Amino acid sequence: MxxxxxxxxxxxxxxxxxxxxxxxxxxxxxxxxxxxxxxxxxxxxxxxxxxxxxxxxxxxxxxxxxxxxxxxxxxxxxxxxxxxxVEQAYAAAPFGGMERAEHERFSLLFTTGELDPAVLPQAGKRGDWEVAGVHGATAYVLFRVVDGKGPANPVPLLEKAFGVRATGRFHHTVEKIIAAARKD
Incomplete structure (x- = not known):
């Protein structure tokens, strides 16, 4: 067996x-x-x-x-x-039902370990990104264009803050990844 x-x-x-x-x-x-x-x-x-x-x-x-x-x-x-x-992390995203402004992007940060919510809040100095929450090993990041400039990459800072390795995917892309993963 x-x-x-x-x-x-x-x-x-x-x-x-x-x-x-x-x-x-x-x-x-x-x-x-x-x-x-x-x-x-x-x-x-x-x-x-x-x-x-x-x-x-x-x-x-x-x-x-x-x-x-x-x-x-x-x-x-x-x-x-x-x-x-991945399905649970996607379902738990705090921005799942939010209307996204034109200057905003929602992202899931997939990591190598459990994330401690006590490390929050985490945000960029220019207001260009912020962690909207965590679920297990996943962080939810809201990106913003500020004064015509795109957001800085928060991954190195968040890796240090949480003590993990990480990579991000946009929220809408994660939905497509789940659908592709389910196909045989």
Whole structure:
């Protein structure tokens, strides 16, 4: 009798930006070789779907990160969630029903560990971003254009504040990621 397969979503940080090229076919092949196949990807920004019976998430994340670093020659921080956890994080988003102003964007920050709400509030000095809340290992970030300038990248500051590694996806993109992950 085989163990139950758990569907995972791996959010890879900073792939296919700033010279950090990761071809999706090669990415899928590398993770297939770890026994995580069949591996699927959604858009070329580092959203990976696979199923495995392995339950030691920290070890699995370490194996994925090590394999990708060896294969591509640079570190690829990875936030690893079950599909159910991604669905829960999306459903818990405080801006799920909010009307977004033209100068605003809603984002989910997927991280490598549980987030302590006591670290809040967190916000940019220009009012260009703020953490609207946390749920488990996910932070909800509201971005704003201020005085015609886009928001600064809060990820390094939030990683330091929460003691985790992180990568963000826009709220509307997470909805598409969930739909793509559910397809067989």
């Amino acid at each position: 085989s163990a139950e397969q758990i569907p995972y979503v791996a959010f890879l940080r900073a792939v296919n930006v700033g010279g950090r090229k990761v071809e999706m076919a090669r990415l899928r092949a590398e993770l297939d070789e770890l026994g995580l196949g069949p591996v699927r990807t959604y858009i070329a920004s580092g959203n990976v779907f696979f199923s495995t019976a392995r339950t030691d998430r920290a070890r699995l994340r370490d194996e994925v990160e090590q394999r990708l670093a060896e294969a591509f020659g640079f570190e690829v921080p990875t936030a690893l969630y079950t599909l159910g956890e």
